[in-house]
Amino acid sequence: MGSISNDISEGMWSDVCERAGAMLRRFYGYSEFRPLQLDIVCTAMERRDCVVLMPTGGGKSICYQIPALLSDGGVVIVVSPLIALMKDQVTALVSNGIPAAAVNSMQTDDENRHILNQLATGRIKILYISPERLLLELERWSRELPIALIAVDEAHCISQWGHDFRPDYTRLSRLKEVFPHVPIMALTATADRLTREDIASQLRLCEPRLFLGSFDRPNISLRVINNPGKSLRLSYISSLIDRYSHDSGIVYCISRRAAESMNVELKSRGYRSVVYHAGLSVAERNLAQESFINGDVQVVCATVAFGMGIDKSNIRWVVHNNMPRNIESYYQEIGRAGRDGVKAEATMFYSYADIATLRSFVDESGQQAINAEKLKRMQEYAESSLCRRRILLSYFNETMDHDCGNCDVCLNPPERMDGTVVALKAMSAIVRTGGKVGFSMLIDILRGASRQYIVDRGYHLIKTYGAGRDLSFAEWNSYLSQLIQLGLIDVAYNENNHLKLTAYGAEVLRDRKEVTIAKYKEPERRKSGRRSEAVVEMELKPAERLLALLKEVRVKLARKEQVPPYIVFSDKTLLEMVRTEPVDMETFARVEGVGEKKTVKYWKPFVMAIRKFKGIEQPLGAGLSHEETLLLLNAGYEVDEIAKTKGIKPKTVYSHITALIKEDKLSDFSSVITKEQYLRVMSVAKEEPDRIWEILSPEMPDGLINVALAISDYMLRNKDR
Numbered sequence: 001m002g003s004i005s006n007d008i009s010e011g012m013w014s015d016v017c018e019r020a021g022a023m024l025r026r027f028y029g030y031s032e033f034r035p036l037q038l039d040i041v042c043t044a045m046e047r048r049d050c051v052v053l054m055p056t057g058g059g060k061s062i063c064y065q066i067p068a069l070l071s072d073g074g075v076v077i078v079v080s081p082l083i084a085l086m087k088d089q090v091t092a093l094v095s096n097g098i099p100a101a102a103v104n105s106m107q108t109d110d111e112n113r114h115i116l117n118q119l120a121t122g123r124i125k126i127l128y129i130s131p132e133r134l135l136l137e138l139e140r141w142s143r144e145l146p147i148a149l150i151a152v153d154e155a156h157c158i159s160q161w162g163h164d165f166r167p168d169y170t171r172l173s174r175l176k177e178v179f180p181h182v183p184i185m186a187l188t189a190t191a192d193r194l195t196r197e198d199i200a201s202q203l204r205l206c207e208p209r210l211f212l213g214s215f216d217r218p219n220i221s222l223r224v225i226n227n228p229g230k231s232l233r234l235s236y237i238s239s240l241i242d243r244y245s246h247d248s249g250i251v252y253c254i255s256r257r258a259a260e261s262m263n264v265e266l267k268s269r270g271y272r273s274v275v276y277h278a279g280l281s282v283a284e285r286n287l288a289q290e291s292f293i294n295g296d297v298q299v300v301c302a303t304v305a306f307g308m309g310i311d312k313s314n315i316r317w318v319v320h321n322n323m324p325r326n327i328e329s330y331y332q333e334i335g336r337a338g339r340d341g342v343k344a345e346a347t348m349f350y351s352y353a354d355i356a357t358l359r360s361f362v363d364e365s366g367q368q369a370i371n372a373e374k375l376k377r378m379q380e381y382a383e384s385s386l387c388r389r390r391i392l393l394s395y396f397n398e399t400m401d402h403d404c405g406n407c408d409v410c411l412n413p414p415e416r417m418d419g420t421v422v423a424l425k426a427m428s429a430i431v432r433t434g435g436k437v438g439f440s441m442l443i444d445i446l447r448g449a450s451r452q453y454i455v456d457r458g459y460h461l462i463k464t465y466g467a468g469r470d471l472s473f474a475e476w477n478s479y480l481s482q483l484i485q486l487g488l489i490d491v492a493y494n495e496n497n498h499l500k501l502t503a504y505g506a507e508v509l510r511d512r513k514e515v516t517i518a519k520y521k522e523p524e525r526r527k528s529g530r531r532s533e534a535v536v537e538m539e540l541k542p543a544e545r546l547l548a549l550l551k552e553v554r555v556k557l558a559r560k561e562q563v564p565p566y567i568v569f570s571d572k573t574l575l576e577m578v579r580t581e582p583v584d585m586e587t588f589a590r591v592e593g594v595g596e597k598k599t600v601k602y603w604k605p606f607v608m609a610i611r612k613f614k615g616i617e618q619p620l621g622a623g624l625s626h627e628e629t630l631l632l633l634n635a636g637y638e639v640d641e642i643a644k645t646k647g648i649k650p651k652t653v654y655s656h657i658t659a660l661i662k663e664d665k666l667s668d669f670s671s672v673i674t675k676e677q678y679l680r681v682m683s684v685a686k687e688e689p690d691r692i693w694e695i696l697s698p699e700m701p702d703g704l705i706n707v708a709l710a711i712s713d714y715m716l717r718n719k720d721r
């Protein structure tokens with residue numbers, strides 16, 4: 001990646017940087033770019049092609065949205081296959097005051113035509129469009145259409161190497177033929193080197209710059225729980241729901257049936273849960289998805305069918321009730337949590353029964369060798385006693401030179417112990433049962449359980465029966481798993497998962513070799529089950545109480561505007577409010593994640609809630625409505641837009657402006673009145689001062705006449721300065 005300043009003049013470079021930063025603050029309320037974002041924006045402004053690889057939640061959208069705000073009159077076209085996501089993206093942009101629209105098959109022809117007409121007038125800055133529709137329009141669009149940039153999102157869809165190939169995407173090679181001088185930005189969250197090269201060549205990119213973002217998602221904590229029984233699974237999930245009772249999470253299950261039964265279990269415990277899988281009708285799926293997005297439910301029990309096309313930024317936890325089939329899927333699924341950068345939890349339950357099922361999937365699949373290898377890597381991750389994040393990142397060819405400190409291995413490093421006796425007991429029991437028992441039954445035998453099936457088979461008579469009575473089931477569960485991981489014992493997946501000794505195990509047994517294992521630790525169990533709201537309230541710390549209050553404010557606003565809560569503000573922004581406790585409009589405007597439009601629209605309800613929480617009694621000062629108008633004026637909004645944002649009449653906005661001019665608070669009038677309008681008022685005022693209203697009222701709003709007169713006074717007042 002070369003340095004940009006080599007290619008363009010130093011002056012232009014710093015100018016673009018400065019303006020880009022101003023747009024980021026003004027429209028998004030963010031104070032700084034994330035790594036790579038600014039370089040990517042500048043590359044687009046330089047009109048060069050590029051390929052951008054960043055993980056989900058890495059902040060790709062801003063990379064192509066800011067160029068739209070920087071290029072005068074130019075429009076950014078965003079090609080995306082995820083039609084369901086377009087609406088969400090457009091809503092988010094419009095809520096930040098950026099004119100955007102989408103054209104796709106979910107809208108009527110009339111709607112689409114209307115939008116395309118507006119495109120030509122320059123009233124839309126960002127247009128989302130599906131690939132097939134773009135190809136249709138491409139031939140019709142005049143080559144004069146001022147396209148600043150074409151962004152190809154989910155660009156891996158163009159490659160047969162990718163996991164989500166879409167034939168429509170290959171025809172996007174036409175883009176460069178029709179618009180040879182328009183820069184293309186190809187973006188994706190999943191691409192190995194092969195796919196990456198394929199993207200560039202198929203889109204005919206011209207010497208594209210490559211931007212490789214880190215795939216690390218440090219805010220997601222990682223955890224694997226070995227062989228949990230049903231009750232541990234349920235109590236673990238319950239405790240997550242309790243801890244995040246105002247938020248939502250996902251439980252991924254291996255099959256439709258498993259998802260259904262998990263849903264029933266959680267519902268019976270009083271949780272707000274829904275189920276989602278491909279066996280449901282479209283209407284049922286949409287309903288489930290919507291109630292999840294809007295935060296009406298606490299959890300969705302789903303198969304892997306769930307998640308594509310979901311942009312919800314405040315998913316706080318993901319549980320894999322079963323191990324996924326490869327690390328790519330796993331990383332994509334846990335990546336849906338914590339997109340806002342706030343702390344999130346990913347937990348995987350791992351059992352040998354899953355492996356057997358997953359192996360049968362592999363055997364049925366077309367590419368057995370590759371899939372078997374991928375499953376093996378997934379299993380190694382689950383069984384590892386090294387930092388889990390290091391394993392994940394190294395899988396994606398990214399090196400990390402330190403342990404992460406945010407996975408179960410780092411947080412709870414295994415304590416070593418001599419496991420020789422344990423290993424000998426387990427292995428000799430396997431030998432004495434002829435390698436004909438599975439995991440749980442072996443533990444039962446070792447612990448001397450008096451179950452009927454043990455007696456039926458005469459296992460109560462063998463020498464090792466009851467030899468491991470001193471250890472609990474959970475301890476044996478852990479130790480036996482480790483002996484498997486150490487390669488002493490093998491699970492015969494093709495023989496009902498019976499346990500066998502490996503050659504190495506036989507050697508250890510024969511020579512009484514020493515075995516070291518990790519000491520079992522009791523998992524910390526959190527209280528679960530339903531608690532009354534009042535109790536929860538009392539236990540919360542003040543910060544949490546304020547956060548809960550702000551979430552209530554957010555939900556109310558979202559309902560009123562019929563948008564998902566995270567469109568109003570992300571969790572991260574609410575947390576910033578909790579941290580900074582803004583008590584007036586000015587401090588509210590400075591909160592990270594609060595842009596100008598949202599300041600004016602939302603400051604009151606949030607600030608009121610914070611003031612009430614802090615026990616501040618004196619009322620908010622008067623004249624604030626003028627200040628809001630000033631803020632928007634300074635941000636370049638026009639009178640009609642200000643009126644719409646604030647829900648007042650343009651006439652009122654003019655009266656604010658007049659007052660602001662009289663108070664010397666406004667000195668740039670260019671967005672309020674044109675020079676011609678001003679001169680017109682002045683000439684009538686001079687020649688026919690008595691008939692000024694009569695003459696001008698039909699030509700312009702009364703408010704504007706007042707503004708012109710106030711400006712004239714202002715000029716007189718400031719003449720000498």
Ligand code: ADP
Pocket residue numbers: 030031032033034037054055056057058059060061062313339340570
């Ligand atoms: P992606 O498209 O790569 O999955 P998004 O563009 O949706 O990711 O960004 C993920 C989240 O990060 C969004 O909530 C977005 O507003 C936020 N974000 C992006 N850039 C910044 C930034 N520079 N500062 C703070 N938050 C950011």
Ligand code: ZN
Pocket residue numbers: 386387388389390403404405406407408409410
């Ligand atoms: Zn770690």
